[in-house]
Amino acid sequence: MRTVAVIGPPNSGKTTLFNRLTGLRQKVANFPGVTVEQHTGEVALADGRVLRLIDLPGVYSLLPRSEDEQIAHDVLTGKRADTPKPDAILLVLDSTNLGRHLMLAAPILALGVPTLVILNMADDLRNRGGKLDLAALAAQLGAPVALVSARQDEGIEQIFDFLTGAMPMPEPKELPVLQDVPKCRQWAGRVSARAAYRAPIPPKWTRRLDSVFLHPIAGPLIFMVVVVAVFQTIFWIADPSKEAVDWLFGVTGNWVASVVPAGMWRSLLIDGIWKGVGSVVVFLPQVLCLFLFIGILEDSGYLARAAVIADRTMARAGLQGKSFIPLLSAYACAVPAIMSTRTIENKRDRMATILIAPFMTCSARLPVYSLIIAAFIPNRHFIGSFVSARTAAMLGLYLLGFVAAVATARVLKSSVLKSGRTAFLLEMPAYRWPTWQSIGLRLLDRSKVFLRRAGTVILLVTVVLWVMATLVPYHHGHPPAIEDSLAGTIGHTIEPVIKPLGFNWKIGIGLITSLAARETIIGTLGTIYAVDPQSHQMDLENAVRHDLTPGGAVALLVFFAFAMQCISTIAIVRRETGSWKWPALQFTYMSVLAYVGALVAYHLIR
């Protein structure tokens, strides 16, 4: 199969064009060894041939400095063993900013690979009164040129003409090899002048919208409203979506139960695999909702403005504005939050954001907090009846996680992840209406990535946990009690370690199972208390109250606020950082912090 690479500067509409050409025939993966995403897709031509399209990262030049540029450079020159050298290149440039974008044309055309220069955003160029002589530009570059609008699906047939070989090729031309940016820009300016390029007038609507969104008073207010709206919506959909997915898994689980005979295999299928997979899928609607928001904010151009407004606040923690969206989304779930750190170019800032994201109070902590708070804190109101003691406790826990995140960021940024004054540069794209096609494809992408990545790990862990909770090492001839199971044995083994925190072996098993996902402790305790004759008659709240002192309860809350009990997060950090070193470090740090925090809390309160 022949391979075609798509390349262009950031904000040239490269990905929109890639989506337009390949539609649903796409695959996302990482380039092996690095965390740069590789999008590939297939294009069917009219003559029946199928081409493979590679969407390369957005770059301004081919000098290999960043990881993105290295990848683009290596793929285009055929230096990567895993990707064939492209047979043709589609170079996507923004026609409204031709002078600057043409700078990339010189190094790309110098590669000697058949290249179509695509001038995107034809609609913007036209509407804002810009124009150019396409034939003259093609003659100047010695390469065919097409003026298209990927968003409006305009002029795309020219790209197919090029790919099938039906497009007339201009006389090839020797281009100067320019390593120096000012010289490159001069050359680009000369070429666009000879092509009678008339730059469009500045985008009127962008200026108008910016005077609102970057207004000294209205700007931050709108920003807050957007933040709260995103946060709230993710919270609102959490419960119904959880119920819907639970229901779905309950119904299918019952069906499986009716088909598979009772016994070990049914228990493995239902309690192990079904519930395990279900516990991950439950998060999918929230993840998609979050990416829908991020997609709209990013495609419309608002995200760049939000990053500018948030930058100063983030700078106080040693981070930058681009860390803000990932940290906000970590309140829903750290997994998509860590995936969305890809927008941060500075590697050290990105790493710091990944490492502190799990401190933000994610939705999986809510069930645990709710249970303990309801069991131990009386429903008293103060300040009239506005704030109840329970709400205050909950807010306190949110604050605790946030403070831990900021403090950790400061420590990291002033030590191992200190980045020597990298300049914060953020291009402000013109505002555009997001297209459903682009956002829909992105959501589909994310669902696939999410289900595949987290699903495989979760599946493995739940099966292992199920085996541990059901396996009985010593048979006494009577029905196995949970204490005799491997999990029970382990619970008793670790009891000395957790006793100083005020936890008994049952809480200990809960802590172990919650390594997979925090809320697992609820289900685990439910089962243990139900099996145990002492607490058989009690409901969960009473049983917990019976089992923990107030000091132990606070210790448990503190432990959950700090500990990294989430196998999906560990797996995602492993994927995104490319090594086990960072998740291991993060897990150790958060566990130590959780243990010490719980120890202090227990001894202060008792």
Place this chain on the structure above:
Amino acid sequence: MLQLSGNSTLAEEPAASGPAPCLVPMVDLRRGEAGVLHSIDLPAADARRLMELGFLPGTRVTAGLSAPGGDPRVFQVDGSEVALRRETARRLSVRPETAGKRAPRGRM
């Protein structure tokens, strides 16, 4: 491998020859004010990145809107808009457009 004409060569050119207004850090441009970029005093990688975004010596730069408190600020340059932190904009020096156009406003 890469040559920088931004910070090294141009910066050493004798400044303020003749009646031209003297150089000021780009960060001192107020909203709506324009100047011609003279030099970039930043590490090579950052300077190159800025130049790729349009901040080339000799290019006209206009200060635009900013986040509350004036940091970061958006600058219009070479057909695009780029936000820079104050600490970065301080390292770029510009020759403000004719002193007459620079309205004699008092500093706030």
